Amino acid sequence: MTAQIQSLIDKTDNFELIGAEIAAILAVETISQQVLATAAGKDPDLWALAVYRERSNPWERYLNSDDTTPIVNVWFDSATYDAAASNTIKRQKADATYNIDCYGRGVSQADGAGHVAGDKKAATEAHRCLRLVRNILMASQYTYLGMQGTVWRRWPQSITVFQPQEIERSAQQIVAARLALEVQFNELSPQYEYETLEQLNVSITKETADGLVYTTAQYDYEEE
Amino acid sequence: MGLRAQAAADAKAILNDAVGGAGWNLSLFDPASPTVAVPFVGFVNDISLTIDPDTNEYVSGRRVTVALSLIDVEAAGLSGMPDAVADTTGRPWVVEFDDATWKVARSMPDRTVDILLLELEAYA
Numbered sequence: 001m002t003a004q005i006q007s008l009i010d011k012t013d014n015f016e017l018i019g020a021e022i023a024a025i026l027a028v029e030t031i032s033q034q035v036l037a038t039a040a041g042k043d044p045d046l047w048a049l050a051v052y053r054e055r056s057n058p059w060e061r062y063l064n065s066d067d068t069t070p071i072v073n074v075w076f077d078s079a080t081y082d083a084a085a086s087n088t089i090k091r092q093k094a095d096a097t098y099n100i101d102c103y104g105r106g107v108s109q110a111d112g113a114g115h116v117a118g119d120k121k122a123a124t125e126a127h128r129c130l131r132l133v134r135n136i137l138m139a140s141q142y143t144y145l146g147m148q149g150t151v152w153r154r155w156p157q158s159i160t161v162f163q164p165q166e167i168e169r170s171a172q173q174i175v176a177a178r179l180a181l182e183v184q185f186n187e188l189s190p191q192y193e194y195e196t197l198e199q200l201n202v203s204i205t206k207e208t209a210d211g212l213v214y215t216t217a218q219y220d221y222e223e224e
Numbered sequence: 225m226g227l228r229a230q231a232a233a234d235a236k237a238i239l240n241d242a243v244g245g246a247g248w249n250l251s252l253f254d255p256a257s258p259t260v261a262v263p264f265v266g267f268v269n270d271i272s273l274t275i276d277p278d279t280n281e282y283v284s285g286r287r288v289t290v291a292l293s294l295i296d297v298e299a300a301g302l303s304g305m306p307d308a309v310a311d312t313t314g315r316p317w318v319v320e321f322d323d324a325t326w327k328v329a330r331s332m333p334d335r336t337v338d339i340l341l342l343e344l345e346a347y348a
Binding site: 108115120172 | 270288327345
């Protein structure tokens with residue numbers, strides 16, 4: 001058996017590009033939102049997100065710091081292909097799920113005669129993060145995630161807020177939430193590279209006295 | 225002295241030994257008088273812990289606890305047994321040691337040998 005694909009597969013698939021695009025949109029828009037919040041006289045930290053993509057090491061951002069900026073991790077989960085909306089040669093229509101995980105941290109603190117509860121704060125931080133992520137990605141400006149022609153549609157498939165594990169209580173209060181974003185898009189595959197065989201000239205003329213030319217076609221070919 | 229009372233006295237002696245043992249000086253703040261530091265000597269643990277937020281990706285955390293003798297706690301004249309205060313209109317029980325401040329998040333008394341284990345969380 002000899003290899004049939006004669007060109008190097010040196011490209012990025014659309015599922016990779018879309019994952020990167022989702023993370024880039026969130027990163028750019030959260031910075032923009034902080035600028036807008038400052039201009040509106042509001043605390044910009046409430047619009048801050050720390051955006052990452054495809055990370056799997058344990059999050060240690062909260063371990064030795066007072067930082068409570070929510071963490072966002074965008075990661076590709078799965079894709080299925082719709083044969084009815086594809087063609088067998090070049091284009092496969094993919095229905096993919098991207099998980100966008102939000103981690104909120106809450107720190108208990110004194111508040112007048114009372115206090116702010118860290119467990120509740122962690123949950124509301126995760127909710128705030130979800131709110132920003134969903135609003136940014138579902139904004140009409142991102143109907144096609146900036147990839148019109150490739151992306152058919154994006155849709156928030158589900159939102160899940162996970163219950164904190166309390167078997168051994170941690171000094172940090174952490175709550176995680178997940179937005180599962182469904183994205184439908186085209187995935188393209190390498191194609192047969194045609195070769196020019198020969199050149200033909202064809203003229204079609206009317207068999208009358210005027211000899212009017214109706215059409216002319218030219219086919220390139222290489223001479224031996 | 226019965227065996228149980230002897231065990232409680234031994235536990236107190238061990239927890240209070242800050243010179244030759246692992247006892248640690250700390251302060252407890254009663255919500256009834258939140259500016260008054262009540263001194264204790266007990267055990268302090270601060271060890272790493274993996275937090276599982278159910279995303280299949282973990283968050284590195286810490287588990288911080290203190291262990292006090294219930295004999296000391298009862299003798300301190302506190303307004304009650306230190307525990308987690310859920311009501312945010314009131315102050316929580318607060319523990320301070322090594323310039324760090326913690327809120328009591330769970331109280332686990334062991335009345336067999338009179339030890340009070342307090343699980344703590346970060347408090348700013």
